[in-house]
Amino acid sequence: MSDDFAAGCAFVEGAYVPLARAGVPVMDYGFLRSDATYDVVHVWDGAFFRLDDHLDRFERNVSALRMRSPHTHEEMRAILIACVAKSGLRDAYVEMILTRGVLPLGTRDPRRAINRFTAFAVPFVSYASAKQKSSGFHVMIARTVERIAPEAVDPTVKNYHWADLTKGLFEAYDQGADTVILTDGKGAVVEGPGFNVFCIKNGAVATPDRGGLDGITRRTALEIAAELGIHTQEERVSVERFLNADEAFLTSTAGGILPITRVDERVLGNGAPGPVTLRLMEAYAAWHREGRYATPVPYA
Amino acid sequence: MSDDFAAGCAFVEGAYVPLARAGVPVMDYGFLRSDATYDVVHVWDGAFFRLDDHLDRFERNVSALRMRSPHTHEEMRAILIACVAKSGLRDAYVEMILTRGVLPLGTRDPRRAINRFTAFAVPFVSYASAKQKSSGFHVMIARTVERIAPEAVDPTVKNYHWADLTKGLFEAYDQGADTVILTDGKGAVVEGPGFNVFCIKNGAVATPDRGGLDGITRRTALEIAAELGIHTQEERVSVERFLNADEAFLTSTAGGILPITRVDERVLGNGAPGPVTLRLMEAYAAWHREGRYATPVPYA
Numbered sequence: 001m002s003d004d005f006a007a008g009c010a011f012v013e014g015a016y017v018p019l020a021r022a023g024v025p026v027m028d029y030g031f032l033r034s035d036a037t038y039d040v041v042h043v044w045d046g047a048f049f050r051l052d053d054h055l056d057r058f059e060r061n062v063s064a065l066r067m068r069s070p071h072t073h074e075e076m077r078a079i080l081i082a083c084v085a086k087s088g089l090r091d092a093y094v095e096m097i098l099t100r101g102v103l104p105l106g107t108r109d110p111r112r113a114i115n116r117f118t119a120f121a122v123p124f125v126s127y128a129s130a131k132q133k134s135s136g137f138h139v140m141i142a143r144t145v146e147r148i149a150p151e152a153v154d155p156t157v158k159n160y161h162w163a164d165l166t167k168g169l170f171e172a173y174d175q176g177a178d179t180v181i182l183t184d185g186k187g188a189v190v191e192g193p194g195f196n197v198f199c200i201k202n203g204a205v206a207t208p209d210r211g212g213l214d215g216i217t218r219r220t221a222l223e224i225a226a227e228l229g230i231h232t233q234e235e236r237v238s239v240e241r242f243l244n245a246d247e248a249f250l251t252s253t254a255g256g257i258l259p260i261t262r263v264d265e266r267v268l269g270n271g272a273p274g275p276v277t278l279r280l281m282e283a284y285a286a287w288h289r290e291g292r293y294a295t296p297v298p299y300a
Numbered sequence: 301m302s303d304d305f306a307a308g309c310a311f312v313e314g315a316y317v318p319l320a321r322a323g324v325p326v327m328d329y330g331f332l333r334s335d336a337t338y339d340v341v342h343v344w345d346g347a348f349f350r351l352d353d354h355l356d357r358f359e360r361n362v363s364a365l366r367m368r369s370p371h372t373h374e375e376m377r378a379i380l381i382a383c384v385a386k387s388g389l390r391d392a393y394v395e396m397i398l399t400r401g402v403l404p405l406g407t408r409d410p411r412r413a414i415n416r417f418t419a420f421a422v423p424f425v426s427y428a429s430a431k432q433k434s435s436g437f438h439v440m441i442a443r444t445v446e447r448i449a450p451e452a453v454d455p456t457v458k459n460y461h462w463a464d465l466t467k468g469l470f471e472a473y474d475q476g477a478d479t480v481i482l483t484d485g486k487g488a489v490v491e492g493p494g495f496n497v498f499c500i501k502n503g504a505v506a507t508p509d510r511g512g513l514d515g516i517t518r519r520t521a522l523e524i525a526a527e528l529g530i531h532t533q534e535e536r537v538s539v540e541r542f543l544n545a546d547e548a549f550l551t552s553t554a555g556g557i558l559p560i561t562r563v564d565e566r567v568l569g570n571g572a573p574g575p576v577t578l579r580l581m582e583a584y585a586a587w588h589r590e591g592r593y594a595t596p597v598p599y600a
Contacts, residue, residue: 007405008327010326012326019326019327020325022325022326022327023323023324023325023326024323024324024325024326024331025320025322025323025324026310026312026319026322026323026324026397026418026420027319027322027420027422030331031324031330031331031460032460033460033462033465033466034334034460034461034462034463035462035463035466065466066470097326105307105422105423105425106425107425108425108427108494109473110466110469110470111470111473118326120326120327122327122405123405123406125405125406125407125408127408145451145452146449146451146452147452148448148449148452148453148461149446149448149449149452149485151445151446151485152445152446152447152448152449152452152463152464152485153448153461153463153464159463160331160332160333160334161334161448161453161461161463162333162334162335163334163335163452163453163454163457163459163461164452164453165333166333166335166365166410169410170366170410170411173409173411185449185451185452194408
């Protein structure tokens, strides 16, 4: 473990380098066409959570874009683990990326590019501040921008097409909100920048079934709910229904399960994280403590 | 002029470097969120075409994304010219990019990034092969993917959100077509990967007014048509109308005005570039020969 790597360790073109030195070629279509897919796993207290689920999803998405990783599943797994081990980070955010790559001069045919695998581990930065985690997020429902439709870009193939989410985020900041939830433009909530959303009414949990990422933390929340005997439904969730929920929460690899306590000007419940949300959060933390889905990092 | 630069010259972090060495930091949100805007100018026979129009559009788009270039208009202009001069290229494709930049560790707030200007000149690679230029393009109308809607991402702010266009392109290749045109999902044609589209019926030219880039070559084609007394209309263009056109063409900075002679299985006119298209192509070449809108490059 080198101090150089403590601020982040990247794997670029077959070598481990300090993150500050890691780059993508300007000519890589992964940059110039955002022609790329990625995945993010978290490491908490020295262990990956659901590493193979993230790798499996990543490999499915690579195929969906008709790309091919230069590395096998096992090799990528070893690279991700090595990035964390070299960094020495006990809590990390670990990202794997496949970009289309650089095209040979004289062609514009993406089939002729050699796809490029990049990975990095950085210190874990929670999606939530301590205050947001304890008191809940104030979210805004975006009114001037809608989420890119699945008919244009498949949101289940994790991608960097975030201009809509970024625009919404700026508008949320303008309004004094913490973050934003985008709709499908037809009255249903979809997702926010980096998270799935859930709402709860009379103890039953609902989350949109369409238009957003098939998040692994989302999946974990549904599994936890099932184990706790809480009823869940994946279905269309209207803005109206979200605004009138008893409770709401968001899920993200970068923060786990996090309470939402205010939507636009509407305060949910008594303004504190609700009882179902708290049960799910507690179970999510417990699953980590118990080592469920854990892959320990072999630090040097 | 150095041989190192003949394959392309980039301006990165204040220095001119051979293109092969030019990179974007992996952590730049311009990559990780495709949070960037760009513009492309061409140099033909030693002169830029409409350089200031491209710069003006770029600066408008930078503002639209609430970014700020570290360089003034005049500085960016000088950098683009220097990239070409150093490369020695007589025909070049010159790209300027502003990315959101790298965020300070510990935040996810894009307002805290320092935006980053990058530019490069590469040898001009026409959108069209010699055969496509003389015989016309075979385009496919995409059926399984639609263009990202303007309600999600404003297409007039030039951006790298190309997953829909890339998917369409792969499908066009599958069908043996040269390229693809995407629709708005409601029966109207919009644009293709890197080009605007036009169709002609009974001598009158029409091009979509919505959903695509406000292309500078598109604008040039409309200006040329006006000068030649050809009637043009910017309006909704249905797929049906496009399929039944007498002629069609596409416009791109990377190729100028280029004929389309086949749409799906439909051959337009007699299968050769049509007379109106040829007049526009000839005038486009003449405007370049005459030095209209030209900014000569001061090669060393």
